[in-house]
Amino acid sequence: MNSTSMLMELGYLRHNWGWFLALGIIQIVIGIVALGFMPAATIGTVLVFGWLMLVGGIVEAVYAFRSRGGGGFLLHLAGAVLGVLIGLLVVTHPVAGALAWTLLFASLFTVGGLFHVIAAASLRYPKWGWSVFDGAITLLLGIMLWAEWPVSGFWFLGLALGVSLVLRGWSHVMFALAVRKVKSQAPIRRVA
Numbered sequence: 641m642n643s644t645s646m647l648m649e650l651g652y653l654r655h656n657w658g659w660f661l662a663l664g665i666i667q668i669v670i671g672i673v674a675l676g677f678m679p680a681a682t683i684g685t686v687l688v689f690g691w692l693m694l695v696g697g698i699v700e701a702v703y704a705f706r707s708r709g710g711g712g713f714l715l716h717l718a719g720a721v722l723g724v725l726i727g728l729l730v731v732t733h734p735v736a737g738a739l740a741w742t743l744l745f746a747s748l749f750t751v752g753g754l755f756h757v758i759a760a761a762s763l764r765y766p767k768w769g770w771s772v773f774d775g776a777i778t779l780l781l782g783i784m785l786w787a788e789w790p791v792s793g794f795w796f797l798g799l800a801l802g803v804s805l806v807l808r809g810w811s812h813v814m815f816a817l818a819v820r821k822v823k824s825q826a827p828i829r830r831v832a
Contacts, residue, residue: 657817658816660812663809664813664814664815664816670805671801674798674801674802678794678798679798681798681802685798686734686797691731692727694724696723696727697723697724697726698723700720703716704719741797742797745797746785753776753780756772756775756778757772758775759775
């Protein structure tokens with residue numbers, strides 16, 4: 641990307657900084673609502689995951705039958721059947737889905753955190769302490785989810801969604817304010 645096109649993009653961003661600000665504020669508000677109603681946000685998140693799996697399974701089934709002669713038909717069909725079945729199970733039993741997702745995250749955090757701690761302590765590369773810190777916090781979160789399960793299944797996904805939305809919204813607000821202050825040296829390109 642040359643400097644002229646980069647300046648034009650910066651001008652476009654500067655012209656539309658208000659949209660980034662509005663997006664950030666909306667995300668912060670929705671994140672705060674999710675944090676206030678974590679069990680409902682957890683169930684909502686699980687339902688969205690379930691519907692996505694169900695629709696993804698249907699799309700993969702269509703793809704499997706449309707490309708029968710190309711090979712891999714049985715693998716695509718198996719993926720489609722699993723997607724549809726798991727999606728239906730999650731959509732019809734969202735609480736069980738929340739418990740299962742929380743167990744998966746607990747396993748991921750426990751194993752991933754332990755791996756980071758061991759790898760960083762073994763390799764001792766520059767600034768390896770930060771990786772140990774990251775791994776220890778991740779491991780602690782995994783252990784906490786395991787220790788509090790099944791209760792953690794009712795709040796964890798809602799908490800993760802709320803925190804993610806608040807942080808993402810805050811970053812959009814900060815981006816909008818930073819772009820607004822940039823002096824434009826190129827004409828503003830308007831998109832019709």
